[in-house]
Every structure is written in C-alpha cells, then in structure tokens.
Amino acid sequence: MQKKNIFILGSTGSIGLNTLDVIRKFPDHFCVEALTAKSNIELLEEQILEFSPRIVVVKDEKAAKEIQKRIPGKFDLFIGDDGLIEATRVGDYDILLSALVGFAGLKPTIEGIKRGKRIALANKETLVVAGEIITELCNKNNAEILPVDSEHSAIFQCIVGEESKEINKLILTASGGPFFGKSKKELSDVTVEEALKHPNWNMGSKITIDSATMMNKGLEIIEAHWLFNLRKEKIDVLIHPQSIIHSMVEFIDGSIKAQLSLPDMRLPIQYALTYPERFESSFTNTNLAALKELTFFNPDFDKFTCLKLAFDVMEQGGTAPCILNAANEVAVEKFLHGEIKFTDIPELIEKALNNIENHSEPDLETIVECDRLTRDFILE
Amino acid sequence: MQKKNIFILGSTGSIGLNTLDVIRKFPDHFCVEALTAKSNIELLEEQILEFSPRIVVVKDEKAAKEIQKRIPGKFDLFIGDDGLIEATRVGDYDILLSALVGFAGLKPTIEGIKRGKRIALANKETLVVAGEIITELCNKNNAEILPVDSEHSAIFQCIVGEESKEINKLILTASGGPFFGKSKKELSDVTVEEALKHPNWNMGSKITIDSATMMNKGLEIIEAHWLFNLRKEKIDVLIHPQSIIHSMVEFIDGSIKAQLSLPDMRLPIQYALTYPERFESSFTNTNLAALKELTFFNPDFDKFTCLKLAFDVMEQGGTAPCILNAANEVAVEKFLHGEIKFTDIPELIEKALNNIENHSEPDLETIVECDRLTRDFILE
Numbered sequence: 198m199q200k201k202n203i204f205i206l207g208s209t210g211s212i213g214l215n216t217l218d219v220i221r222k223f224p225d226h227f228c229v230e231a232l233t234a235k236s237n238i239e240l241l242e243e244q245i246l247e248f249s250p251r252i253v254v255v256k257d258e259k260a261a262k263e264i265q266k267r268i269p270g271k272f273d274l275f276i277g278d279d280g281l282i283e284a285t286r287v288g289d290y291d292i293l294l295s296a297l298v299g300f301a302g303l304k305p306t307i308e309g310i311k312r313g314k315r316i317a318l319a320n321k322e323t324l325v326v327a328g329e330i331i332t333e334l335c336n337k338n339n340a341e342i343l344p345v346d347s348e349h350s351a352i353f354q355c356i357v358g359e360e361s362k363e364i365n366k367l368i369l370t371a372s373g374g375p376f377f378g379k380s381k382k383e384l385s386d387v388t389v390e391e392a393l394k395h396p397n398w399n400m401g402s403k404i405t406i407d408s409a410t411m412m413n414k415g416l417e418i419i420e421a422h423w424l425f426n427l428r429k430e431k432i433d434v435l436i437h438p439q440s441i442i443h444s445m446v447e448f449i450d451g452s453i454k455a456q457l458s459l460p461d462m463r464l465p466i467q468y469a470l471t472y473p474e475r476f477e478s479s480f481t482n483t484n485l486a487a488l489k490e491l492t493f494f495n496p497d498f499d500k501f502t503c504l505k506l507a508f509d510v511m512e513q514g515g516t517a518p519c520i521l522n523a524a525n526e527v528a529v530e531k532f533l534h535g536e537i538k539f540t541d542i543p544e545l546i547e548k549a550l551n552n553i554e555n556h557s558e559p560d561l562e563t564i565v566e567c568d569r570l571t572r573d574f575i576l577e
Numbered sequence: 578m579q580k581k582n583i584f585i586l587g588s589t590g591s592i593g594l595n596t597l598d599v600i601r602k603f604p605d606h607f608c609v610e611a612l613t614a615k616s617n618i619e620l621l622e623e624q625i626l627e628f629s630p631r632i633v634v635v636k637d638e639k640a641a642k643e644i645q646k647r648i649p650g651k652f653d654l655f656i657g658d659d660g661l662i663e664a665t666r667v668g669d670y671d672i673l674l675s676a677l678v679g680f681a682g683l684k685p686t687i688e689g690i691k692r693g694k695r696i697a698l699a700n701k702e703t704l705v706v707a708g709e710i711i712t713e714l715c716n717k718n719n720a721e722i723l724p725v726d727s728e729h730s731a732i733f734q735c736i737v738g739e740e741s742k743e744i745n746k747l748i749l750t751a752s753g754g755p756f757f758g759k760s761k762k763e764l765s766d767v768t769v770e771e772a773l774k775h776p777n778w779n780m781g782s783k784i785t786i787d788s789a790t791m792m793n794k795g796l797e798i799i800e801a802h803w804l805f806n807l808r809k810e811k812i813d814v815l816i817h818p819q820s821i822i823h824s825m826v827e828f829i830d831g832s833i834k835a836q837l838s839l840p841d842m843r844l845p846i847q848y849a850l851t852y853p854e855r856f857e858s859s860f861t862n863t864n865l866a867a868l869k870e871l872t873f874f875n876p877d878f879d880k881f882t883c884l885k886l887a888f889d890v891m892e893q894g895g896t897a898p899c900i901l902n903a904a905n906e907v908a909v910e911k912f913l914h915g916e917i918k919f920t921d922i923p924e925l926i927e928k929a930l931n932n933i934e935n936h937s938e939p940d941l942e943t944i945v946e947c948d949r950l951t952r953d954f955i956l957e
Contacts, residue, residue, distance in 0.1 A: 354832060358738015363855040368865075435865060445837075449857040451844055452734060455835045457825075464831055475743040477829040485748075485815060485873040493865040 201470065202230040204252075204290035206281070206305055208244055209237040211400050212296035212319040212345065215462045217244060219470060222478060227470060230290040233281060233297075236260070242267050254284050281305045286312075292470060295320045296345070298403050299526050300568050303327060307561075310340040317469035319345035321420040326519040327564050328423035342424065343469035348417050349424055350465030351443035351456035356425075357473075359448065367421055368445040368453070370437040371496065372397050374408040377438060381500045385540040389533060397440035397460045406529045410542050411496070415507025416525075419518050422511050429512050434504065436494040441483070458483050502543035510550065515557040516567040517550065523571035524549035531575075549574055581850065582610040584632075584670035586661070586685055588624055589617040591780050592676035592699040592725065595842045597624060599850060602858060607850060610670040613661060613677075616640070622647050634664050661685045666692075672850060675700045676725070678783050679906050680948050683707060687941075690720040697849035699725035701800040706899040707944050708803035722804065723849035728797050729804055730845030731823035731836035736805075737853075739828065747801055748825040748833070750817040751876065752777050754788040757818060761880045765920040769913060777820035777840045786909045790922050791876070795887025796905075799898050802891050809892050814884065816874040821863070838863045882923035890930065895937040896947040897930065903951035904929035911955075929954050 203220060207213045213232075220227040231252035234241040238260055245253060245268055254275040255261050261276050275284040278301070285293060285308035293309035294317045295302050302320030307327075309316050311334065318324070324331055324342075335342060344350050348369050356364065375394050376384060392409040393402060400408075407413035418432050435445075443465075445455040458464055459481040467478060485491075498505040503525070510517035524546040531537045537545070549571050556563050583600060587593045593612075600607040611632035614621040618640055625633060625648055634655040635641050641656050655664040658681070665673060665688035673689035674697045675682050682700030687707075689696050691714065698704070704711055704722075715722060724730050728749050736744065755774050756764055772789040773782060780788075787793035798812050815825075823845075825835040838844055843860040865871075878885040883905070890897035904926040911917045917925070929951050936943050 450855040451861040475830040481831040486875040490872045492870045495866040
C-alpha cells in the first residue's frame with residue numbers, strides 16, 4: 198500500500214487526537230498533509246513539530262501570527278473559514294478526516310467530495326443538514342464516505358460483503374447517556390457538570406451534551422439514513438448502557454450481525470483509513486467473560502424528546518434537519534453557559550421547527566441561510 | 578435463481594425436518610431430490626408424499642418392503658450404507674444437505690464432494706475425523722462446504738467480505754448445556770433425563786448429550802479448525818447461556834463481529850441453501866430489549882474434560898480426533914442405555930486415546946479402521 202496523505206479537519210479535538218494516534222502507529226502507511234485548529238495553539242504547535250504537515254489552518258490573524266512566531270515558515274498557513282475551504286481545495290491528500298464540530302464542517306467537507314477524495318466522516322452534521330446534496334455530490338464525483346462514528350462504522354463493517362437490498366433494519370445502539378436512569382421530572386434540574394459526565398466515552402463538550410439529551414443518537418439516525426440509504430422505518434435505536442456492541446444490522450432472513458469492542462475511537466478511525474484492509478493493532482482487547490453481561494432496553498421517546506424530534510425531521514426532510522441541528526447547536530451552547538435548563542434544549546428546538554419554514558430539496562445556499570435564520574431565532 | 582435440487586442425508590432427524598421446513602417455504606427455489614431415513618418409516622412416508630423425491634434411501638430390506646408397500650414405484654429406492662453412497666453418487670442434485678448422525682455421514686458426504694457439489698454440512702464428524710482428506714478433496718473437486726451448525730454459520734456470516742488473513746480469533750459460543758451450574762462432583766450423579774434437557778435447543782439425543790458433556794463444542798472447535806483453516810491458538814470457546822450470539826470473529830485490528838438471533842436452526846440451514854443470497858423469511862424475530870441481557874463466562878476445562886480433550890486431539894492431529902469421536906459415540910450410547918455414568922464418558926474417551934495408536938496423515942481406510950478399533954475398544 199502506498200503511503201496515504203491525511204488532511205485532518207479539526208486536529209486538536211478528540212477525534213483529531215485519536216486520528217494522530219493511529220497515524221503515529223503506522224508511520225509507513227500514513228502521513229499528515231494538513232492540521233487545523235481553532236484555539237489550542239499550544240497543542241497545534243506540538244502536532245506540527247511531530248507530524249510536519251505541509252498545510253496548517255488556524256482560526257484568525259492573531260493565531261496565525263502566534264504560530265508563525267513559534268514555528269516559522271515550514272508550512273503553508275491558511276486562516277479562518279475561507280482558509281479551511283481553500284486548504285481542502287488545494288491540499289495534496291488522499292483522505293479527508295472531517296472532524297470539525299457542528300455546521301462548520303460542511304463546506305470544507307464538500308471541497309473534499311468535489312475532488313473525489315475518500316472522506317472519513319466524523320462530522321455528522323454534514324450529512325444531517327445536507328444529506329441529499331452530499332449524496333449527489335459523492336455520486337457525481339466518485340467520492341466515498343467512510344463513517345468514523347463508532348455506530349456507523351459498526352454498521353459499515355456488518356454490511357461488508359452483504360447486499361444492501363437484503364438489509365431489513367439498522368439497530369443503532371445508544372449508551373443512554375448519564376441520565377438514562379433519571380425520571381423525566383428529574384431531568385429539568387440536572388447541572389452542566391452532571392450532563393458532561395458520559396458513562397463510556399470521553400468526548401468534546403458539545404457531543405457529550407448531545408449524548409445526555411440523546412440528540413447525538415438523533416443526529417446519528419439521520420446520518421445513517423443518508424449513509425445507508427434507508428427509510429425511517431428501517432432504523433431502530435436500542436439502549437445498550439455498556440457501549441460494547443456499537444450497532445447491528447438485521448437482514449431479511451432474520452439474521453443479525455453486530456460489531457463490538459471496548460469503546461475506543463481509534464478502532465473506527467483506523468478502519469476508515471485502512472478500509473478495505475484491516476491493520477493489526479492492539480488499541481482494544483475485548484474480553485466478554487470479564488465484562489460478564491451486555492444489557493438492552495427500548496429508548497424512552499417521551500423522556501428523550503430530542504430523539505423523537507430527530508425521527509420526525511428525518512421523515513419531513515427538506516431543511517427540517519438543518520433547523521433541528523442549528524437550534525440544537527445554539528441551545529447546547531446556551532445550556533453550557535448556564536443560560537437555559539437542560540430540558541429547555543428540546544423545547545427550543547421544537548419552537549424553531551414550528552416557527553421556521555421548511556424548504557424541500559434545498560440547495561446549499563438555502564441550507565446556509567436556514568442555518569443562520571435558526572441560530573438568530575434561538576438567540577433571540 | 579434456478580430451482581435447486583436438494584439431497585437430504587437424514588431427512589427424518591431434527592436438521593432434516595428443519596431443512597424441509599425451509600424448502601416448504603420456498604417452493605419456487607428448492608425441490609427435494611432425495612430423502613433418507615433410518616427407522617422412522619411413517620414420517621418418511623409423509624415426507625415422500627409431500628415432497629415427491631426422485632430417490633429414497635432406507636436402512637434395510639425390511640424397511641424397503643414396508644415403504645414400497647405404502648407408496649409403490651414412484652421413486653428409485655436404495656438400501657443401507659451402500660445404498661446411501663450409491664444414491665449420493667448417482668443422484669441429480671445441486672446441494673447435499675449432510676445431516677446423518679456421527680461417523681455414518683462421512684462416506685456419502687465424500688461422494689458429494691467428489692462430484693463438486695455444494696455441501697451443506699450439519700454432520701460435523703465428517704470434518705472432525707477426516708478434516709485433512711475432506712479439505713484436499715474439496716480443493717481438488719471445487720466443492721464448497723457451507724456450515725449448517727449455528728456456530729459455524731455465524732462465523733461464516735461474520736467473515737463474508739473479510740480477508741481470512743485478517744482474522745485474529747474465532748470465538749465459538751456455547752450455552753454451557755444443562756449442567757453449566759453444577760459442580761464437578763455433582764456431575765457424576767446426573768441422570769439421562771437431566772442430560773437430555775437442553776436449555777435452548779431441541780435436538781437429537783446424541784447431540785444433546787454431547788452438549789451436556791460439552792463434547793459438542795469440542796467437535797465444533799475441530800470442525801472450525803478445518804472449515805476456517807485456523808490453528809488451535811486462534812480458536813476460543815465462550816460460555817453464553819442464552820444462545821443468542823451464535824459465535825464471533827475477532828479481527829487483527831481488535832474489531833469483533835458477531836452473528837445473533839433467537840435459536841432456530843432454520844436460519845443457518847436457509848443461509849447454507851441460499852448463500853450468497855439471503856431470502857426473506859420470518860423464522861426468527863429477535864428483540865434484544867425483550868431479552869434484556871446477554872451473559873458470558875469462561876469455560877471450565879477442569880469440569881468439562883471433553884472440551885479439553887478436544888483441544889488436545891486438535892493439536893495432535895492424525896487419527897486422534899477419529900479416536901475421540903468414535904469413543905465418544907459409543908460412550909454416549911452406553912450412557913443413554915444406562916450402562917455407564919455421565920462422568921465415565923470423558924474417562925472412556927481418555928482411555929481410548931491413551932491406548933489406541935495415533936496415525937499421522939491417515940488415508941480414508943486408516944480412518945475407517947481406527948473408528949472400528951476404537952468402537953471395539955470401548956465396547957470391551
């Protein structure tokens with residue numbers, strides 16, 4: 198296998214760090230074309246020194262000056278959102294690891310798709326808000342999306358060698374988050390600190406709150422809908438608190454295939470980079486006898502309204518998923534800043550969905566506009 | 578898909594009945610070329626009337642006369658062990674469903690392999706006693722073996738689309754049988770009735786006793802060794818009392834794939850007939866939330882000596898697996914007839930292994946002779 202150049206969109210986040218850990222393990226197979234960071238200049242500097250990327254993207258002029266002072270002139274430096282887009286347009290890479298948080302990941306990811314690259318997709322919002330556009334662009338440009346989310350990677354692994362017409366149902370597992378055992382009433386009083394304590398995964402704050410509201414699973418079912426081209430009726434959610442089975446696929450003959458391992462994001466990341474091959478690694482060593490039991494429960498749609506809203510917007514289509522996503526991003530920010538209660542998150546989202554017009558078959562401009570409108574609506 | 582002719586070796590047993598149930602569900606895809614029965618003439622008559630096979634094989638002259646009296650002259654009738662071999666040699670079939678019990682299945686199965694047919698293999702003894710010969714014959718004649726055992730079918734399904742060199746380990750699950758919770762001491766007093774009560778599967782008496790001693794799992798690891806061409810170190814056994822996960826495969830990157838469903842033999846049988854396709858059916862409908870939990874334990878090799886013996890003979894190779902199998906068949910018969918205690922089964926097998934010479938790279942004659950010798954040894 199020829200050495201693959203990786204463009205990492207979001208290298209200082211949790212997925213970015215795990216990706217660099219995988220690349221570190223296989224120096225003969227992978228090298229880093231680009232690193233991008235928002236605010237963590239110190240970490241970015243360390244990463245640049247270790248991986249010698251050809252391209253670096255930072256948030257603004259101030260960060261650019263800072264990084265140039267620290268490591269002068271060994272790479273092309275791009276700045277801001279436009280810089281991100283430009284870098285993905287001109288970079289010499291084989292795989293675009295798309296791991297920015299939220300809506301911001303959409304446009305640079307589209308550049309990678311337009312160039313027919315492999316997209317290792319961790320930024321689920323890309324498919325949530327613009328699934329139709331992305332799917333068309335992938336087909337047109339012969340780009341392939343490899344899922345990095347553990348759930349979608351599990352499904353992708355389970356359908357290797359199988360016919361998609363023989364899939365009966367996807368079963369996305371969910372840990373249930375930190376509030377699985379709480380009553381609906383108790384949810385209104387939870388603190389930011391409690392919401393940030395995920396039982397199984399160590400992730401960024403936005404996705405951790407999304408796990409607590411189960412909006413993360415909601416975004417994932419919409420992502421699965423586009424990745425695997427399946428209708429709402431063919432996508433189920435199953436609570437599995439141990440997060441060992443990462444998801445399952447039921448086939449038309451009743452056979453179910455599951456992918457499992459101890460939770461470690463390096464495994465799905467590595468698979469997205471090495472597919473169709475698997476490389477030997479020892480990130481996880483799963484001993485089921487030591488784990489003793491795996492348990493399963495149906496999700497409570499009444500308690501976790503976000504999950505219900507996600508199923509609804511998946512059916513509605515158009516810009517509804519974009520409204521859901523934008524409203525959620527702003528509401529989560531507000532919750533993290535102590536401005537609203539935990540249970541206000543789904544209420545705000547529902548309000549946005551009821552007040553902002555849904556456009557069917559939107560183009561990219563319409564989506565960007567809808568995203569902006571929704572954010573303004575929630576901020577007011 | 579063209580209609581496939583199925584030759585059912587052992588149509589009145591548990592696997593035979595389940596196979597006919599699958600064929601019954603897909604009359605446009607499958608028809609029955611041959612039915613064979615040992616003693617249950619009444620059931621055989623019903624099956625002949627329903628499925629109109631071109632060939633029927635019965636145990637002896639008496640059974641032949643009986644069946645000819647009941648349904649005269651609509652099929653070719655073969656008699657005895659030689660008749661079985663002749664029928665598999667001349668029959669016009671696409672798939673040989675090999676479901677005789679024990680060593681008896683070996684020779685007719687070989688005839689199917691020599692003709693380059695698909696073998697849907699339920700008779701694990703074929704691979705246990707003659708794995709090397711069978712594997713060579715399959716390669717030479719371009720015959721394919723599709724596993725019917727739920728465990729091997731699970732593994733086969735998990736490696737579809739994967740590279741065999743990327744398999745790290747097979748994890749065969751075992752229910753643990755009816756005596757999983759008993760102490761080693763308690764095992765010596767169990768009755769035939771207790772041993773025949775399998776917690777999850779409804780099967781014939783020989784295989785049910787094998788499940789109680791865990792020799793069934795022992796035979797399965799040897800079968801897996803040949804089917805998937807993996808060394809002893811790459812095959813694990815895991816106790817999973819619910820029998821929902823039918824087996825798993827761990828890959829070199831640490832990812833594990835599992836196949837699961839409620840226990841129903843029609844699922845793996847159907848897959849062996851329809852592979853590489855899956856046909857829509859509703860034999861099983863697995864609801865994990867309703868099942869609530871799946872549990873796992875390490876096997877106790879000290880308590881279930883048969884399992885340890887099987888791992889040992891797999892390593893020794895030669896005729897050792899044949900000795901193990903023959904000794905087990907006779908010992909189980911003796912136990913079923915109340916002649917020996919449950920714990921005498923592994924002791925007799927161990928005695929046979931210590932007293933009968935192991936021949937490496939045996940030909941078929943040597944295997945047949947070794948089988949006979951071992952049976953005589955145990956009977957004395």
